Amino acid sequence: MKSLINAAALAGIVIAMPVTSSAAETLHAEGMFYGAEGHEGAGTVRIVSGDNGETALNLIDFSTTPGPDLKVWLVAAGNVTRSGDVKDSQWLSLGKLQSDSGNQSYALPAGTDISQYKSAIIWCEAFSVLFAAADLKSAQ
Template sequence: MKGKKLVYTFIVLVVAIIGWAAFRPERLFVNAKVNESLPTANSSTTNTSEAIVASGSFHDVAHKGVGRASIYQQPDGKRILRFTNFETSNGPDVRVYLVAANDASDSEMVKKAGFVEVAALKGNIGDQNYDLPSDVDLSKYRAVTIWCKRFSVNFATAPLSTNAQTSGVSARALFTGNFHGVAHKGAGQASIYQLADGKRILRFSSFETSNGPDVHVYLVAASDANDSETVKKAEFVEVGLLKGNIGDQNYELASDIDLTKYRAVTIWCKRFSVNFATAPLRTAEPMAAVNQ
C-alpha cells in the first residue's frame, strides 16, 4: 500500500512539474521590468523626424496593452523597434511579432495574416529596443503584436502608421503623450511636431474616442486633466473642432502658444462642458547621436 502511495505521489509530482514548466503560473504575479535608452547612432547630426518611420499605440487584445511602439531608422540604415511607456501581462514564452496586417484585434488575425518574429519579449513593463532585420518590408508588416508562443495568444497589438509629413518634409517631434479616458473612452497618441518652416502641428494617431455634439480640441495649462473641473479651472486654448472621433488627424497650432505652459490635450464637449479624454504631454524622446 505504501508503495502505491509513493508511486501516486511521484506521478502527481511529475505532473505538477510539467504543468509548472508549461504554464509558469508565477509569471502572472511577477513583472519583468526593463529600462533601455535609445541606442546611440554613429552620426554627427540627426533628429527624431528623420528617424521615426512608423509608430502606434498598443491596445488590449487577450491582455492589457499600453504604451507606444516606434520604428527608428538610424543614419547607418539600421532599424530599431522601440517600446516606450510599455506595459502588458507577463507570461511564458512571449515574443514580439511584426504582423502583415493593419491591426490584429484577436489571435486568429495574427495566424492568418502572417508575421515575422522579432525576438523574445525582454520585459512586460518598461522601455525596450529590438533590432529589425534589414529585409523586413515595413509597408507589408504594419502592426506589432505581443504574442504568447506557448499558447498561441495575442496579448496586445500596436497598429503602425507612418510619421507625420507635410509636402514631403518630415516633422520634428516636440511633445507626445497617450490619451486616457475621462468621461468617455480615449485611446491613441497626441504628438506636437515642428515643421521645417516653423509651423507646429498637433497630430492624433491611432486615435479613438466617443462621438458627440460640438466636440473641440483644447490645449490645457495643466500636466493632466482627469476630470472636467480641472479643464475649467486651468487655462486652455481652443485648437479647433474635433475632425473625427476615430482616426489619424492633424491640427495647426497658433505660433504664439507657449507649449511649456499648455501641457495636455483634451477632447472637450463644449455643449455639455465635459472632458471626454485627455493626453498629458511630455517632451518627445530625441534620436540619440554622437560626433564621429
Template sequence: MKFTSLLILSSLLIFSVGCSPEAAQQPASDTTSPSAETEAEPEIAAEPEAAESAEATTKSGTFVPGEAPTEGTVQVVTENGESYLELDESFKTSDQGPDLFVILHRSDDVLATTEPPAYPLEEGDYVILGPLEEFTGAQRYPIPAEVNLDDYQSAVIWCRQFNATFGVAKLEG
C-alpha cells in the same frame, strides 16, 4: 470587305497597344545615361527642400479616458517653423458628444484637477485648436504661433456644449 474590316481592326489594335501606359513607359527604361543624369538632378534639388520640411516631434502622449472612452497617441510636431498637434491613426473617441473640440490644457493632470464624471474645465486654463474633425483616425491641428507650448501640458478632447472632458493625453518630451 473582310480585308478592309481586318485592316481597320488591326490598325486599331496596333494603335491601342502603342498608347498603353506600359508601352509609354518601356522606351524610358531603354534611355541612355544622359537622360538618367537629367532625372538625378531634380532629386538632388529636392533634397534641401526635404531637409527644410522635416518634422521634429517636441512632445507626445497617450490618451486616457475621461467621461468617454478615448484612446490613441498625440504628438506636437514642428514643420517649417509651424507647430501642429497630430492625433495618430489609432485615435478613437466616443461619437456620442456634440460640439467636440481639440484643446491644449495648462495642467499636466487634467482629470485629477477636475471633478468626475464630466471633468469640467475652467476658462483660461486651455486654448482651443479647433473642432474635432473625426471621431477616429489621424488628424492634424495647427497650433497658433502666439501659443507658448511650454505653458500647456496636456492635449484634451473636450465637449464644449456640456463642458465635459472626453479624454486627455499628458504631453511629455
C-alpha cells in the same frame, strides 16, 4: 494649398489632412489618450514643428466616444481626469474635432508657447464635459 486651408477655416469647413512624418520634423511633446468621465479615449498625440516653421498637434490612431460639439484643446493643467480640472485651468482651443477616430492634424497659432500646456484634451463645449485627455511629455 495654405490659402485654401485658411479660406476653408474661415468658412468653418474642416479639411482632413493626412498625418505624415518627415525627417525634418521636430517632436516637441507627445502623450497617450485615455478616457474620462465615462467616455473612451485612445491613441497618440504629438506636437511637432515642420521645416516650414509651422507647429501642429497630430492625433495618431486616435479614437474617442462620439459626442456633440467636440473640440481639441491644449490645457495648462497636467494629469487631467475630470471636467473641473479643465475649468480651473488656462486652455487653448485648436478647433472642432475632425472625426471621433483616425489620424488628424490641427495647426497651432503662430507664437504659441507649447511649454505652457501640459495636456491635450477632447472637450464637449456644449455641455462642458471632458471626453478624453493625454498628458504631454516633453521630447526635449
